Amino acid sequence: MSSTLIQVIAGGLLLGAVYALFSSGLTLVWGMMNIVNFAHGDFVMLGMYVAFVVWTLFGAGPWLGAPLAVLVLATLGIVVYFGLIRDIMKGPMLAQILGTFGLALLLRYSVFWWFGANFLSLPENLVGGTFDIMGLRIQASRLLAGVVALLVTLGLHFLLTRTSLGSKMLAVAEDSTAAQLMGIRPDTMQAVAWAIAAGATGLAGALIATFFYVVPTVGETLGIVAFVTVSLGGFGSVPGALVAGLLIGVIESLSAYLIGAVYKDMVVYALFLGFLWFRPQGLMGKL
Amino acid sequence: MKFKRIAGLVCAASISVLSASGAFSQEKTVKIGAVLPLSGSAASAGAHTKAAIEVAVDIINNAHPEFGNFPLAKNAGLAGLGGAKVEVVFGDNQGSPAAGQNQTLRLITEEKVVAVTGAYQSGVTLTASAIAEKYGIPFVNGESVAANLTERGFKWFFRTTPIASDIARIDYDFLTDMKASGVKSNSIAIVHDTTEYGVSVANVIASTFKEKGQPIGLDIAYTTNATDVQGQVLQLKEKKPDVVIMIAYTSDAILYQKTMQALDYKPPMIIADDSGYSDPSMIKAVGKISQGVLNRSSWSIGPAGSPTALIAEMYKKKTGDDMDDTTGRAMQAFFVLCDAIDRAGSTEPAKIQTALKATDLKPDQLMMGYKGVKFDEKGQNVLASSLIIQLQDGENYVAVWPKGNSQKAPALPYKGW
Numbered sequence: 163m164s165s166t167l168i169q170v171i172a173g174g175l176l177l178g179a180v181y182a183l184f185s186s187g188l189t190l191v192w193g194m195m196n197i198v199n200f201a202h203g204d205f206v207m208l209g210m211y212v213a214f215v216v217w218t219l220f221g222a223g224p225w226l227g228a229p230l231a232v233l234v235l236a237t238l239g240i241v242v243y244f245g246l247i248r249d250i251m252k253g254p255m256l257a258q259i260l261g262t263f264g265l266a267l268l269l270r271y272s273v274f275w276w277f278g279a280n281f282l283s284l285p286e287n288l289v290g291g292t293f294d295i296m297g298l299r300i301q302a303s304r305l306l307a308g309v310v311a312l313l314v315t316l317g318l319h320f321l322l323t324r325t326s327l328g329s330k331m332l333a334v335a336e337d338s339t340a341a342q343l344m345g346i347r348p349d350t351m352q353a354v355a356w357a358i359a360a361g362a363t364g365l366a367g368a369l370i371a372t373f374f375y376v377v378p379t380v381g382e383t384l385g386i387v388a389f390v391t392v393s394l395g396g397f398g399s400v401p402g403a404l405v406a407g408l409l410i411g412v413i414e415s416l417s418a419y420l421i422g423a424v425y426k427d428m429v430v431y432a433l434f435l436g437f438l439w440f441r442p443q444g445l446m447g448k449l
Numbered sequence: 450m451k452f453k454r455i456a457g458l459v460c461a462a463s464i465s466v467l468s469a470s471g472a473f474s475q476e477k478t479v480k481i482g483a484v485l486p487l488s489g490s491a492a493s494a495g496a497h498t499k500a501a502i503e504v505a506v507d508i509i510n511n512a513h514p515e516f517g518n519f520p521l522a523k524n525a526g527l528a529g530l531g532g533a534k535v536e537v538v539f540g541d542n543q544g545s546p547a548a549g550q551n552q553t554l555r556l557i558t559e560e561k562v563v564a565v566t567g568a569y570q571s572g573v574t575l576t577a578s579a580i581a582e583k584y585g586i587p588f589v590n591g592e593s594v595a596a597n598l599t600e601r602g603f604k605w606f607f608r609t610t611p612i613a614s615d616i617a618r619i620d621y622d623f624l625t626d627m628k629a630s631g632v633k634s635n636s637i638a639i640v641h642d643t644t645e646y647g648v649s650v651a652n653v654i655a656s657t658f659k660e661k662g663q664p665i666g667l668d669i670a671y672t673t674n675a676t677d678v679q680g681q682v683l684q685l686k687e688k689k690p691d692v693v694i695m696i697a698y699t700s701d702a703i704l705y706q707k708t709m710q711a712l713d714y715k716p717p718m719i720i721a722d723d724s725g726y727s728d729p730s731m732i733k734a735v736g737k738i739s740q741g742v743l744n745r746s747s748w749s750i751g752p753a754g755s756p757t758a759l760i761a762e763m764y765k766k767k768t769g770d771d772m773d774d775t776t777g778r779a780m781q782a783f784f785v786l787c788d789a790i791d792r793a794g795s796t797e798p799a800k801i802q803t804a805l806k807a808t809d810l811k812p813d814q815l816m817m818g819y820k821g822v823k824f825d826e827k828g829q830n831v832l833a834s835s836l837i838i839q840l841q842d843g844e845n846y847v848a849v850w851p852k853g854n855s856q857k858a859p860a861l862p863y864k865g866w
Binding site: 166169170173174177271274278279280281282283286292294299301304373374375377378379382383384387414415416417418419422423424426427 | 707866
């Protein structure tokens with residue numbers, strides 16, 4: 163295998179890990195309460211801006227920016243749950259779609275109004291530059307994002323399958339009335355789910371900001387990838403999102419390099435549709 | 450008591466008469482529509498252009514004797530229409546051809562604008578100007594370079610900017626000159642997005658170079674607003690072209706520069722085609738890792754006290770950013786349009802169209818470094834021209850070619866970071 167091809171695959175894996183990282187929050191909300199959060203991309207965007215503000219104010223990297231982004235976004239998640247989601251969940255499907263879509267526009271244009279439309283960027287060497295391993299170039303910032311993606315996925319999976327909090331959350335997801343009879347408060351559990359999902363998304367944003375540009379509309383660019391990743395991985399499946407993210411990253415990189423960048427979306431979506439034809443529940447989802 | 454009442458009535462009557470006469474003497478306003486990407490991924494370009502048009506409106510509507518003979522600056526308002534003020538109604542095209550069409554329709558039918566300018570992306574200008582054409586309203590564009598815009602037989606479309614064929618010629622002449630001085634430029638790669646702008650400019654450059662016996666070796670097309678460009682950069686890294694021509698909007702331009710740095714790829718020469726690489730926020734974001742990028746531009750700040758320097762100062766004060774080529778070209782088009790309305794002495798679209806056709810502005814009447822503004826029968830400015838500039842220090846572009854008009858010699862090879 164040529165060294166360039168190894169670079170392409172390595173780049174694809176790291177890219178895929180990032181896709182997985184910002185998709186895990188979406189899959190959690192989706193799986194927990196069957197709500198498609200159209201504002202998800204804009205949560206990522208907010209995480210990026212938190213990292214940017216932390217850098218401008220304190221000159222600090224993601225070591226400070228990432229925890230702060232988790233905190234800010236988790237709080238926002240709770241506010242959004244009690245202020246919007248709890249009510250629109252009782253409404254028709256269309257109200258849910260338009261509700262989160264409205265939230266997306268509100269967040270996007272608030273940031274737009276506050277920060278302006280300019281493209282921003284964090285310095286390239288904020289996370290230790292780039293490693294050169296016998297010609298293989300690995301960006302420290304992407305590696306960090308990749309490692310965190312793995313940890314977050316494992317953490318969420320552990321939380322859902324091994325802890326009592328996770329069991330309670332899943333119980334609410336399965337049958338909220340029955341859970342209530344068992345003494346679990348659905349409201350609290352769902353608010354916790356939103357806090358975790360939004361926090362993980364904010365973390366993703368803060369890490370992506372170290373190697374991507376920051377702009378109010380960046381959520382549009384990233385949001386679509388998250389939706390594809392989640393549906394390929396299986397709605398609600400956190401490990402599924404990781405596998406799907408890695409798969410999409412590698413397929414995108416390989417097809418961009420071998421066939422041409424303009425065809426990479428075509429390849430990804432064709433494989434995606436073909437796969438859903440055989441397995442509509444996604445890689446690890448349940449029907 | 451009675452007297453008081455009568456006095457009160459007299460007062461009220463006089464007030465109403467005064468205010469009525471005030472309404473009569475109030476100057477007419479000329480409404481012009483501007484369709485710009487004020488939201489969406491090109492919003493930074495849209496916001497810059499909006500600010501520039503507002504500066505132009507200030508220059509036109511208020512007396513600015515310090516501008517000397519710069520058209521429309523000296524008196525307040527448009528002299529040809531008895532000092533009428535210019536009012537600009539903005540429409541947000543969201544960077545989408547469909548929204549561009551709707552907004553132009555709204556400006557024409559509801560806001561009753563007498564002329565339209567815009568719409569930044571060539572693909573949006575394409576649809577927006579088609580609406581203006583249908584309604585017989587002049588559309589003056591200053592920033593879209595796709596060749597086909599002036600090849601549609603339109604009667605109401607006018608364009609002041611250099612276009613794809615001019616760009617191809619400038620790039621070719623520059624490379625020929627560089628070759629003569631010993632710079633290798635045998636293999637050339639073009640990287641472009643698949644928008645109207647990217648495809649048009651790439652095609653025209655490829656065919657122009659081929660005609661002159663210098664075929665393009667590698668053509669890399671990609672979809673705009675990419676999430677990742679590693680594959681494209683690695684293709685370049687493997688093929689090692691002598692020259693890489695980059696045609697990209699801001700978002701992709703930033704990502705390419707970041708990725709080139711991450712993958713340690715420095716082509717010997719990068720020639721960018723304006724748009725993304727001229728956006729001041731791109732230079733702030735990645736200028737330091739893009740040192741030595743070549744670009745084209747018709748904007749030059751000029752000596753202190755000159756109209757261009759004054760405009761640059763007003764613009765910087767308003768936005769905090771430096772004037773760039775794309776914004777300047779859009780602003781120039783707005784001046785050309787207002788100049789035509791002034792000469793027409795009327796807000797009738799047909800008279801404005803006639804005045805636009807008769808436009809003959811000299812270099813000293815322009816803010817951009819064109820050889821003049823004069824439209825051919827297709828509506829294209831035949832005197833548009835451009836310089837090659839270079840981002841030598843990673844912060845400011847300087848003119849490097851042609852020799853007579855340059856501040857510095859081109860620094861090669863590309864330095865990067």
